[in-house]
Amino acid sequence: MPVHRSGTAAPARRRLFAGGTLLAALALLLTLPGAASAADTATVPERGTARMGQGVIAHDGQGGTPSTGTSAVQTEGVDVASHQGNVAWSTLWNSGVKWAYVKATEGTYYKNTYFTQQYTGSYNVGMIRGTYHFATPDTTSGAAQANYFVDNGGGWSKDGRTLPGVLDIEWNPYGAQCYGKTQAAMVSWIRDFVNTYKARTGRDAVIYTATSWWKDCTGNNAGFGTTNPLWVARYNTTVGELPAGWGVYTIWQYTSSGPTVGDHNHFNGALDRVVALANG
Structure with a gap:
C-alpha cells in the first residue's frame, strides 16, 4: 500500500x-x-569626535622628531579638541608652547564641549590662539559649515591675540576618504567654505590638510595657495612635498603626542610672525 x-x-x-x-x-x-x-x-567613531590629524599616521608619515639642522626659526604650538578635556595651559606655556588652535565645530551638528576652558585658558596664560572647524563635506554645504563655524567660536578680531580660523579638510573618519565627492566637487566645496568665511570675517581661512589627501581628493588643485595660508600635516622628520599651489607652509603639524597635550606644530617663523598672522 502506498504511503501518503x-x-x-x-x-x-x-x-x-x-x-x-x-x-x-x-x-x-x-x-x-x-x-x-x-x-x-x-x-x-561617534559623530563629533573627529579631530585634526586623525588620519595622518596611517597615510602621511609614521612619526619622528623634526631635524634640528635647519637654521629657520620656528615657534611651537599645539592643537586640541574635546578629547583632551581640560588642558593644563600653564604647563604647556612653561614648556615653550606659545600659540594654540582649538577645535570649535564639526559639520553643522557639533560644538566642542570643552571650548571655553581651552580657548579662554590658552588666552589667559598668554598664548595667541585661534579655532578650527572639522569639515564634513558630505553632510552640508561649505557655506553652511562656514557660517556655523563663525557663529560658534570661529570668528576673528584684530586684537593681536586671535588667529584666523582654520578649515580642517582631511580623511573622513566616518566613511569614504573623499566624502563621496569628485575632485571638482571637493574643490567647489572648499571654495564655498573659504569664500563664506572671508565674507563673514574679512580674513582668509587657513587650510589644514595633508599632501596625499589633497592629491587624492582635489586632484592636487593649485587654486588656494595665493590666498589661504597652509597648515600641512606630516608626521616625519621633514615636512616633505607640499600640496600644489603652496611654495611654503605657514604651519607644520609634525607629531601627534597623545591625549594630554595635543598635536604639536611648528609655526614657520618667530613669534612676531605669529602675531602678524593674528593681525592680518
Whole structure:
C-alpha cells in the first residue's frame, strides 16, 4: 500500500531553500568591494569626535622628531579638541608652547564641549590662539559649515591675540576618504567654505590638510595657495612635498603626542610672525 505523506513537507523544504538562498545572497554581498562588515561598522567613531590629524599616521608619515639642522626659526604650538578635556595651559606655556588652535565645530551638528576652558585658558596664560572647524563635506554645504563655524567660536578680531580660523579638510573618519565627492566637487566645496568665511570675517581661512589627501581628493588643485595660508600635516622628520599651489607652509603639524597635550606644530617663523598672522 502506498504511503501518503503530509502536505507540509514540501512547503517546509521550499522555505528552507528560500532561506538558504537569501543567506547565500547576503554572504555574497558582504564579500563585494565596499561592503561594510560588522567589524568595519564597529570602528566608525561617534559623530563629533573627529579631530585634526586623525588620519595622518596611517597615510602621511609614521612619526619622528623634526631635524634640528635647519637654521629657520620656528615657534611651537599645539592643537586640541574635546578629547583632551581640560588642558593644563600653564604647563604647556612653561614648556615653550606659545600659540594654540582649538577645535570649535564639526559639520553643522557639533560644538566642542570643552571650548571655553581651552580657548579662554590658552588666552589667559598668554598664548595667541585661534579655532578650527572639522569639515564634513558630505553632510552640508561649505557655506553652511562656514557660517556655523563663525557663529560658534570661529570668528576673528584684530586684537593681536586671535588667529584666523582654520578649515580642517582631511580623511573622513566616518566613511569614504573623499566624502563621496569628485575632485571638482571637493574643490567647489572648499571654495564655498573659504569664500563664506572671508565674507563673514574679512580674513582668509587657513587650510589644514595633508599632501596625499589633497592629491587624492582635489586632484592636487593649485587654486588656494595665493590666498589661504597652509597648515600641512606630516608626521616625519621633514615636512616633505607640499600640496600644489603652496611654495611654503605657514604651519607644520609634525607629531601627534597623545591625549594630554595635543598635536604639536611648528609655526614657520618667530613669534612676531605669529602675531602678524593674528593681525592680518
